[in-house]
């Protein structure tokens with residue numbers, strides 16, 4: 302048995318250390334944000350944050366999460382609430398600005414890839430609140446082990462949603 306911290310909560314896991322983190326999140330912890338796409342670190346749909354950095358959970362062993370903070374799509378509202386210093390009551394009614402922007406821009410088509418897109422956007426906007434279009438494209442294409450792929454071609458609205466979220470996050474700081 303090992304203990305990992307996911308979305309701010311310590312969770313005990315009974316699985317071998319080399320189990321892919323994605324399997325633990327989806328099967329043991331019933332977190333359905335991260336998706337199984339390629340299983341080969343080539344699409345980005347399984348992405349989560351590990352100490353604030355985007356990783357591909359399909360190829361990351363459970364052991365890599367020991368002593369670190371895992372944040373999934375489900376944990377983004379609480380992450381934002383903590384960064385903003387919101388009360389518990391306020392936090393329960395709050396979406397992360399990235400999730401809100403995705404809704405307002407009607408970004409998802411089939412939606413399968415969008416977990417990874419929002420996780421990557423979170424990583425980007427936490428370190429750069431005013432990214433240029435070129436920096437947004439770079440984040441989604443060449444900054445990680447592979448480009449984040451959207452088979453539906455929602456790339457333009459992803460860029461627009463990142464820009465919308467960036468405005469909200471910059472104002473909040």
Ligand code: FES
Nearest residue numbers: 338339340345359
């Ligand atoms: S499922 Fe992990 S990168 Fe595709």
Ligand code: FES
Nearest residue numbers: 411412451452453
């Ligand atoms: S919205 Fe369908 S794969 Fe991206």
